[in-house]
Amino acid sequence: KIGLAADELQFNAFAVGGFVRDLLLKKNNLDLDIVIEGDGIQFAKNLARKLQGRIKTHERFGTAMIMLPDGTKIDVATARLEYYEYPAALPTVELSSIKLDLYRRDFTINAMAIQLNPEHFGTLIDFFNCQNDLNQRSIKVLHNLSFVEDPSRIFRAIRFEARMAFEIAPHTRRLMHNAVSMQLFGKTDDPRFFSELKQILSEEDPVPAIRRLAEFNLFPFLWPELKPHLKVDRRFLHILHQAQRAISWFRLLYLDEPCHNWMVYLLAIMSRSPDEVLTAFCSRFQIPQKIADRLIWQKTHAEKTANLLSRREIIANSEIYWLLKELSIEGLLYLMALARKNQVKKAASNYVTALRYIRTDLTGDDLMALGYRPGPEFKMILNDLLDARLDDRVHNREEEIALLHR
Numbered sequence: 001k002i003g004l005a006a007d008e009l010q011f012n013a014f015a016v017g018g019f020v021r022d023l024l025l026k027k028n029n030l031d032l033d034i035v036i037e038g039d040g041i042q043f044a045k046n047l048a049r050k051l052q053g054r055i056k057t058h059e060r061f062g063t064a065m066i067m068l069p070d071g072t073k074i075d076v077a078t079a080r081l082e083y084y085e086y087p088a089a090l091p092t093v094e095l096s097s098i099k100l101d102l103y104r105r106d107f108t109i110n111a112m113a114i115q116l117n118p119e120h121f122g123t124l125i126d127f128f129n130c131q132n133d134l135n136q137r138s139i140k141v142l143h144n145l146s147f148v149e150d151p152s153r154i155f156r157a158i159r160f161e162a163r164m165a166f167e168i169a170p171h172t173r174r175l176m177h178n179a180v181s182m183q184l185f186g187k188t189d190d191p192r193f194f195s196e197l198k199q200i201l202s203e204e205d206p207v208p209a210i211r212r213l214a215e216f217n218l219f220p221f222l223w224p225e226l227k228p229h230l231k232v233d234r235r236f237l238h239i240l241h242q243a244q245r246a247i248s249w250f251r252l253l254y255l256d257e258p259c260h261n262w263m264v265y266l267l268a269i270m271s272r273s274p275d276e277v278l279t280a281f282c283s284r285f286q287i288p289q290k291i292a293d294r295l296i297w298q299k300t301h302a303e304k305t306a307n308l309l310s311r312r313e314i315i316a317n318s319e320i321y322w323l324l325k326e327l328s329i330e331g332l333l334y335l336m337a338l339a340r341k342n343q344v345k346k347a348a349s350n351y352v353t354a355l356r357y358i359r360t361d362l363t364g365d366d367l368m369a370l371g372y373r374p375g376p377e378f379k380m381i382l383n384d385l386l387d388a389r390l391d392d393r394v395h396n397r398e399e400e401i402a403l404l405h406r
């Protein structure tokens with residue numbers, strides 16, 4: 001259907017980028033990126049109509065996003081010759097739009113296309129010997145100025161290398177080192193940096209990539225405030241591994257409950273620093289205020305609570321409940337990662353697996369029916385009932401009523 005929608009308008013349509021890479025690697029990738037030689041928006045409207053999808057367009061960039069009823073996402077872009085001024089002074093006339101589009105991409109492994117028009121359906125377009133790099137599991141830029149053009153690609157190289165167990169090619173590695181030493185990162189207001197870092201911290205196992213960030217000397221850029229103890233030392237790695245264990249544990253138990261893993265890792269990275277370091281990080285990378293506030297609150301609260309719990313051998317369920325209640329899943333997992341004593345980890349896991357679900361049988365409506373009136377005391381009664389329930393002093397509605405009358 002995609003090819004037909006393009007043929008109708010006499011445009012060439014190509015699948016590009018990560019989709020092609022993963023297809024050749026026989027990996028699943030549900031996000032389809034399409035490049036159109038022609039008017040991408042007109043094509044996207046035509047395709048959305050055919051597939052009964054919803055469409056969002058960005059006229060200025062000639063891009064569109066189609067959401068299909070089954071949740072599949074299709075990104076459409078327009079390949080345009082005049083898109084960029086090229087540093088390498090290429091004779092642009094010789095380049096087809098798709099060739100230039102692919103040349104502008106980050107790495108060769110992401111710079112292949114597959115034609116979708118029916119007549120040539122499935123033809124692999126590979127101008128830069130990309131398939132060879134993919135087979136060699138090698139990450140290479142397309143030209144020497146790639147990182148100058150967009151330093152966020154450094155993060156992408158590290159992410160792909162770690163995720164797919166590829167290797168950044170020696171020349172590309174040199175260009176990365178050069179870019180870092182040229183301090184191309186001076187301009188930190190580029191939201192792409194944080195977005196790429198977030199993606200690294202969202203990977204299944206971000207630890208190798210974090211080590212790589214340190215090897216490429218990116219820590220002073222990411223968190224300059226951490227300078228005095230910047231090293232990726234044993235304790236630093238230990239807490240990252242603890243974060244990873246906590247996340248895997250949670251994933252196994254609660255497959256469907258959303259958790260922003262990157263937040264847990266970011267908190268773990270910042271665990272040995274005061275709140276101000278996290279605050280500075282958030283403002284430098286322009287993290288939306290709401291998320292920044294949430295991160296900082298979780299950090300403070302989780303650390304305080306871990307400290308408190310570590311000083312108590314025996315602690316009632318009700319106390320654990322009220323101490324941990326305000327923490328988000330990310331905060332709870334961070335607390336587990338921080339915990340040096342078993343009792344702290346136990347308390348947190350008890351809260352996550354059991355205590356947070358416990359409810360009283362009696363509700364506010366029941367209390368009203370029994371003659372109580374809403375107000376501060378009313379809330380206290382409900383909380384007392386919940387405490388009794390958490391601490392196993394009552395087990396059902398009758399026992400709760402009996403407790404009320406005591």
Ligand code: ATP
Pocket residue numbers: 016017018019031033104105106107110111150152153
């Ligand atoms: P993932 O599987 O992580 O989504 P992806 O390759 O699909 O990987 P995206 O960030 O979705 O990554 O980008 C889609 C495509 O856009 C890439 O394959 C690449 O060709 C191109 N691209 C993305 N970011 C850049 C960039 N900073 N510079 C050049 N090309 C980029």
